[in-house]
Amino acid sequence: MSLRAVLSRCDDWSWLAPALPLAPLVPLALCLVLLDSQSRTPGVWLAVLFGGAAAVGATLLAKRRDARLAAAERETIVLAEQVLRLGKLAAIGEMAAGLAHEINNPVAIMMEEAGLGGDILADGAVPEAEDLAELRRALGQIETQGARCKEITHMVLAFARTPDGRGDAVDVSALAEEMAGLTAKRADYAKVKLTTRLAPNLPPATCSASQLQQLLLNLINNALDAMEPDGGELRLETALEDGHIVLTVSDTGPGIPQAVADRVFEPFFTTKAAGKGTGLGLSICAGIVRQLGGDIAVSSTPGRGATFRVSLPAAPAR
Amino acid sequence: MSDAPIRVLLVDDEEGFTEVLAKRLRRRGFEAVVALTGAEALAAVASQPFDVAVVDYRLSDADGLTLLPRLREVQPGLAALMLTGHGSEEAARESLAAGAAGHLVKPCELEELAAAIRAVAPGPAHSPRRDAHA
Numbered sequence: 477m478s479l480r481a482v483l484s485r486c487d488d489w490s491w492l493a494p495a496l497p498l499a500p501l502v503p504l505a506l507c508l509v510l511l512d513s514q515s516r517t518p519g520v521w522l523a524v525l526f527g528g529a530a531a532v533g534a535t536l537l538a539k540r541r542d543a544r545l546a547a548a549e550r551e552t553i554v555l556a557e558q559v560l561r562l563g564k565l566a567a568i569g570e571m572a573a574g575l576a577h578e579i580n581n582p583v584a585i586m587m588e589e590a591g592l593g594g595d596i597l598a599d600g601a602v603p604e605a606e607d608l609a610e611l612r613r614a615l616g617q618i619e620t621q622g623a624r625c626k627e628i629t630h631m632v633l634a635f636a637r638t639p640d641g642r643g644d645a646v647d648v649s650a651l652a653e654e655m656a657g658l659t660a661k662r663a664d665y666a667k668v669k670l671t672t673r674l675a676p677n678l679p680p681a682t683c684s685a686s687q688l689q690q691l692l693l694n695l696i697n698n699a700l701d702a703m704e705p706d707g708g709e710l711r712l713e714t715a716l717e718d719g720h721i722v723l724t725v726s727d728t729g730p731g732i733p734q735a736v737a738d739r740v741f742e743p744f745f746t747t748k749a750a751g752k753g754t755g756l757g758l759s760i761c762a763g764i765v766r767q768l769g770g771d772i773a774v775s776s777t778p779g780r781g782a783t784f785r786v787s788l789p790a791a792p793a794r
Numbered sequence: 795m796s797d798a799p800i801r802v803l804l805v806d807d808e809e810g811f812t813e814v815l816a817k818r819l820r821r822r823g824f825e826a827v828v829a830l831t832g833a834e835a836l837a838a839v840a841s842q843p844f845d846v847a848v849v850d851y852r853l854s855d856a857d858g859l860t861l862l863p864r865l866r867e868v869q870p871g872l873a874a875l876m877l878t879g880h881g882s883e884e885a886a887r888e889s890l891a892a893g894a895a896g897h898l899v900k901p902c903e904l905e906e907l908a909a910a911i912r913a914v915a916p917g918p919a920h921s922p923r924r925d926a927h928a
Contacts, residue, residue, distance in 0.1 A: 577879045581808050584901035588814040591904050595821050610817075617810060665852065 501526045559760065578628050578661045582621035589614040589621075631658055635689060645680035645791055646688055648721050649714045655692040656712055659700070666700050667707025674714045679790040681721050683768040691764045694757040695725040695784050701748065702729035702782065716790070720770075723786045731778040740774060761786075799825045800915045801843065805835040805861070806850035806877065811900075818904050824911065832856025832864075839868045845915045848907070849894075851878045851885065859892045866893055873914040877902075 504526070593614045596607045603611065635658060656672050663670040681688070692712075699710050708728035715722045732740065739745045741762040761784075765772040769789050776782035802824050806812040809830055816826035827844070829835035832855050835847070847865055851858040858876060866872050876889040876897040889897035895914040898907060 580879050580900060581811065585808070585810045585814065587901045588811060588818060588904065592814055592818050592821075595818060599821070614814070617814070621810065 501530065556763075575628060575632060575661065577665070579625055582624040585621045586618045589617045644683065644685045646683055646685045647678065648681050648688065648723055648788070649674035649676065649678050651685060651688055652692060652712050652714055652723065655689060655696060659693070659696050662697075663700060663710060666704060668700055668703055669707075669709045670712070671709065672712045674712070675716060678714060678716055678721055681768070681788045682791040683788065687764045687768065691761050691786065692723070692725070694761050695786075698757055698784075699725055699727035699729070699782075702727050708781070717787070719790055720787045721790050723788070724783055726781060726783040728781040731780055732774060732776040732782045733778050737774050737776055741772070799823055800911060801825045801827075801845045802911055803827050803829060803835060803838055803844045803847045803865075805829045805832070805847060805853065805858070807831060807852070807854045808850070815904070815907075819908065819911075822904075822908055824908070830854075832861045835861060835865060836868070839865050839872070844869060844872055845917070846911050847872055847874045848911070849874060849876055850900075851876060859888055862892045862894060871916055873916055875907075875910055875914060 506523075593611055596603055596611055596614075600607065631654075634654075652672065652674055656670055660670055696710065696712070703710070710728075711724070711726040713724045713726075715724075736747060740758050742759060745759070762772055765786055765788070771787045772784065774782060774784050802819060804812050804816055804819075804826055806815075807830050812828045812830065816828050819826040827838055827842070829838050832853050835849070838844075839847075847862070849858045849862055849865075853861065862874050862876070866874070874894045876885070876892070876894045877900050878885045878889075878897055879900050886897050896910055898910060
């Protein structure tokens, strides 16, 4: 095996490979320098010239390597952002049925109230006082229910559009409250009682709100999936412990056996039925937590549920 | 209308919806009673007779599909319609299996619901309007 072949296998050194043709020049130059060491013949100048050429070549190669590394890094960031966006879309997809229901109810009420208004107007040419009061109430109800729809769509849009600012000062409790609201309906349908115990006045966490939203949503969706089909209780808690913001998501599902618990954060690891889970949810969570400089761990008593605990560094006080 | 009105029990936990539905049915000559929970529905069938129950799939304290047989245990002649938020074939099958005469998808047209109630209401007492839609 040639030296070049060996070198090309070492990832860190492979950028040097194109410079190998220059290598024989080094001993050649040394010989010239030795031979001509007594008298300053053109050999020395030749050696200096070759040395200079080699240095320029190496610099150019190094620059090319840096450019490639920077491009690769940009690509990684773009990929990571795409994964985040896809994860977000998947999360919205999981919520879709619940959200459709949640919008359906106020829409059904608005349609009935409008219909009642139509009934009243169709019944009598001149509505009586009682009918007028009923009409006024129906219109008020339509407005109320319209506002309810708007609130739901705003919540979804806010989630989909949260900018990925990496240095946001995020109120973790407020965000947890928001995510609890967004998943309340799904929990309801899954026969899950969603309870929150969120610490007020937590110091903010320095991170991307968008990433933290996804982290929470993945953990919540995971807990809801774990409690299918019988339901149970999901507890969402935040606390401040030793200068760290601690966020826990606990379920009362079947729990996670130790052998599985060791692997839940691995990408593509899933215990869900084929086609049901991507095996990416928790690995994305772990990736996000790592990026935020925090820690994620799972503890479980099989048969009695599982608890995911995320600890994030609090933003330094100003 | 000279015939006795059709007595309808509306079971749905969405109060705003159930109340306005009851009002509109009353304007059309039905007798409508509202129950917001499974417990209220069971109490209602225990205290007065109904011809038709319109039951939502999901209630805060019960599941419409399991509530239905319990209502019919109290009033065996009770006809029933299920209301669902989604119109899946599975929902239709489950409704029939639970003893419902049919199922409607929310939000539905009131005329459609009224026609369905008339169509499934037992007995000839309500015949004039029922025949028109049967």
